[in-house]
Amino acid sequence: MLSLLSLFLLMSLGFAQTETQELESYIQTFNMKPLPELTPRNHDLYQLGARLFFDRDLSGKGNISCHDCHSMGAFSGDQLPLGLGEGATGLGKERDQAEGVILPRHTPPLFNLGFNSVKTLFWDGRVQRDPRGGWMTPEEKINGPTPELSHIAKSLDSLLAVQSLFPIANPEEMLGQGSTLSQVEAWEAVMERIFSGKFTEQYKRLFKAAYPELQDYNIAHVANALAEFERHQFLSHKTPWDLYLRGEKDALTTRMKRGANLFFGKAQCINCHTGEHLSSFGFQNVAIPQIGPGKTSGDDKGRFEVTQNPSDLYRFRVTPLRNIALTAPYMHSGAFSNIWQVIDHYDHPMRSLHHPVWNPKHPQYRDELVLDTSRENMMARMKSLPMTLPRNLALSKEEKTDLYCFLMVGLTDKKYQNRLHKGILDEISDCSPRIDQRSSFRR
Ligand code: HEC
Numbered sequence: 444m445l446s447l448l449s450l451f452l453l454m455s456l457g458f459a460q461t462e463t464q465e466l467e468s469y470i471q472t473f474n475m476k477p478l479p480e481l482t483p484r485n486h487d488l489y490q491l492g493a494r495l496f497f498d499r500d501l502s503g504k505g506n507i508s509c510h511d512c513h514s515m516g517a518f519s520g521d522q523l524p525l526g527l528g529e530g531a532t533g534l535g536k537e538r539d540q541a542e543g544v545i546l547p548r549h550t551p552p553l554f555n556l557g558f559n560s561v562k563t564l565f566w567d568g569r570v571q572r573d574p575r576g577g578w579m580t581p582e583e584k585i586n587g588p589t590p591e592l593s594h595i596a597k598s599l600d601s602l603l604a605v606q607s608l609f610p611i612a613n614p615e616e617m618l619g620q621g622s623t624l625s626q627v628e629a630w631e632a633v634m635e636r637i638f639s640g641k642f643t644e645q646y647k648r649l650f651k652a653a654y655p656e657l658q659d660y661n662i663a664h665v666a667n668a669l670a671e672f673e674r675h676q677f678l679s680h681k682t683p684w685d686l687y688l689r690g691e692k693d694a695l696t697t698r699m700k701r702g703a704n705l706f707f708g709k710a711q712c713i714n715c716h717t718g719e720h721l722s723s724f725g726f727q728n729v730a731i732p733q734i735g736p737g738k739t740s741g742d743d744k745g746r747f748e749v750t751q752n753p754s755d756l757y758r759f760r761v762t763p764l765r766n767i768a769l770t771a772p773y774m775h776s777g778a779f780s781n782i783w784q785v786i787d788h789y790d791h792p793m794r795s796l797h798h799p800v801w802n803p804k805h806p807q808y809r810d811e812l813v814l815d816t817s818r819e820n821m822m823a824r825m826k827s828l829p830m831t832l833p834r835n836l837a838l839s840k841e842e843k844t845d846l847y848c849f850l851m852v853g854l855t856d857k858k859y860q861n862r863l864h865k866g867i868l869d870e871i872s873d874c875s876p877r878i879d880q881r882s883s884f885r886r
């Protein structure tokens with residue numbers, strides 16, 4: 444009897460070691476690193492950025508700020524399948540379409556975008572660095588090594604800053620439906636509103652503090668401040684996964700380790716979700732159904748909309764994965780409302796594409812959000828699926844649960860672990876947010 448027990452103990456010990464060893468070898472093979480620290484915060488620039496991020500005066504009609512779509516209560520997203528533009532009301536779950544249009548794509552969260560290792564922004568990567576120097580964006584005049592508006596282009600200090608120029612110049616998002624201003628005119632109008640609006644005196648002080656050496660400001664200085672705010676406000680790199688990689692070997696439970704091993708091994712997520720952000724920042728077609736208005740004639744061809752290169756059809760940017768437990772729904776079209784659905788999709792993408800789980804009724808929208816189930820649409824997507832997307836993972840229920848646990852708890856920052864949906868996680872053994880036990884905030 445005693446020897447049986449010790450055999451059992453030995454075996455379970457053996458298994459536990461195997462999981463850890465397997466994970467350690469994946470970490471080596473794929474050279475996995477935790478997210479690094481950021482450069483220290485520039486306090487004055489951050490303060491200016493915070494003011495701007497919440498300021499509806501940045502919009503053409505004074506009715507929408509960055510925060511209306513990327514809200515704090517909704518973990519820097521809007522909790523909707525597809526974003527709602529200028530004219531919509533309320534935040535997060537309270538958001539209502541009202542006079543706004545349904546935007547073509549899901550509002551992404553803003554976590555960890557301030558690192559230089561983030562190579563592309565937007566679902567189609569239309570903001571990136573130009574390999575020849577300078578920027579590559581939807582505005583010709585600030586692009587490339589010798590931009591026409593060099594006073595703006597040369598003052599922009601990061602890719603994240605460049606990105607922020609576009610929501611404010613987009614008629615449906617912030618500029619105002621029906622506006623005929625060019626992007627450059629829209630930026631000039633923003634500067635005018637800031638320096639001749641009701642908060643001018645406050646802004647003069649904030650700009651002076653943030654840029655003590657400057658007399659003249661342009662939209663790049665607004666953009667840099669917004670980026671500094673986003674960079675630090677949405678920095679989130681203390682997940683169990685990061686802690687484990689930093690040497691806290693008990694940060695992941697055995698189940699989470701098994702989930703991570705599936706991520707690197709059998710489930711092949713690592714084919715695309717690589718590097719410290721768990722994203723290659725490249726573009727792939729992973730057979731996500733089309734929902735809503737799309738970019739052109741009811742469809743969204745992803746990266747192709749930017750490059751017009753047929754090999755980019757239906758490719759979207761590989762999404763970074765920190766804190767995904769908090770930022771449902773998922774994918775560029777918001778097609779999946781939870782992580783189980785995402786896992787089921789990857790388990791058998793063709794089956795998922797042909798039998799989508801989608802409820803068209805969302806109380807926030809005036810009309811139903813229609814999913815395109817036409818044969819043409821499905822065929823078009825299937826034609827360009829990459830070899831790196833496994834066609835049939837055949838994951839068991841237990842394996843799906845392991846993966847789920849790694850994605851949901853293993854990748855959620857400890858400062859948000861107490862916001863996880865306990866109801867669902869409590870039913871899974873060895874998946875509870877471990878950090879809590881050590882945290883002084885919870886029993
Ligand atoms: C009307 C809603 C709305 C407003 C207002 C808005 N955004 Fe967004 N934001 C979106 C949507 C939708 C996308 C995705 C668009 C796409 O990829 O085509 C996005 C994308 C982004 C991204 C890219 C994230 C990534 O991972 O690629 C950043 C950064 C961002 N927004 C920051 C801002 C800032 C800063 C402001 C204010 C200047 C702002 N947004 C205003 C809806 C909004």
Ligand code: HEC
Pocket residue numbers: 706710711712713714715716726727728729731758759760761762763764767770772773774775776785786789829831832833850
């Ligand atoms: C062939 C490349 C590829 C593989 C393999 C892959 N992904 Fe993805 N992943 C992507 C792309 C591209 C997107 C964005 C697709 C879109 O929106 O159309 C994405 C999006 C996601 C999202 C949505 C994140 C969000 O915020 O909306 C999750 C979660 C995710 N992947 C998890 C996984 C997991 C788990 C695996 C392994 C089972 C996996 N991925 C395998 C390329 C890949």
